[in-house]
Amino acid sequence: MATPKELSGSNDVNNTVVGPSILISGRLTGDEDLTVRGRVEGELTLSRTLIVEPSGVVKANVAVRNAIVSGVVVGNINATESVELTREGRMVGDIHAPRVIIVDGASFRGRVDMGDVEPGRLPSQRPVVARPAAPVTRPSTAPARPSAPPARPTTPPPARPTAPVATTRPAPAPTVTMPARPASKPLPPPPPPRVEPRPVAPPVEPASAEPPTPFALGAGAKKKVVVKKKTR
């Protein structure tokens, strides 16, 4: 919830508003924040923040820096920074953004791709999530990777194409996935105990084994979230 404040605070100028009875159809582009209380259809491109208020309806392909959805969005959102679905937000479409926040109560159907997460932020957060599950990873993938063991940050990208479904990145996920995780059934990830023996083992394996795991976890968790929302 800090995000909306941060965002609106940093942008002192927020002077474009589409009122509740207004319908804009066509292409809309701009370099300032846009608040939608009415309807926008077509294509929407902003270099700043899109705010869809509860009365707002956006049926468009959206390309923005940040999007905060409290209303309805039908279409794909491509954000360079973040997308947040608030409690009242409803969305159908795909999200492509390094940070995706889906708050409890939001409804969403579509795919999430956090693919462009900066490598700097990811590793710091991932170990917490990923390491316990590390041993779970299929050993089969390990042989292929030892060639580049030190390149931990670089490993995730190659992995992504192979598993397009597992578009989700675990890093920012905690807020989203937490509730789903207990119930989630990612692959067979039973052996957390094995963690201890592994680290002792050759350094090659852990290094190569870590990256894939997020997918198992993230994918499972994300799917769970999606399913949940669907059923509501």
Next chain:
Amino acid sequence: MANTVIGSSIVIDGEISGDEDLVIQGTVKGKISLKESLYVEGSGVVEADIETQNVEIAGRVTGNIVASDKVELKTDCRVVGDIKAPRILIADGASFKGNVDMDMKER
């Protein structure tokens, strides 16, 4: 009154319709139809046919304007197109090229 503002860096290519006032500081191309007032501010650029109740123009408009009440061209505005409205005001300093139709027949 809920107010709709199209900010100065915004470009809309398409159609805007609605039942409320609209303030344009940016660029709109296409068509605008409102049941209330349209304000084109100094920084506003409109290349569109306009259909509203009232229009006040301080910026640039290219296109035909049909208003059910009033069209006001303010100082420093630049308007090219035909205007049709029962009341049309053109201020000193406004630049305008086009036909004016105040619908005398119906009155």
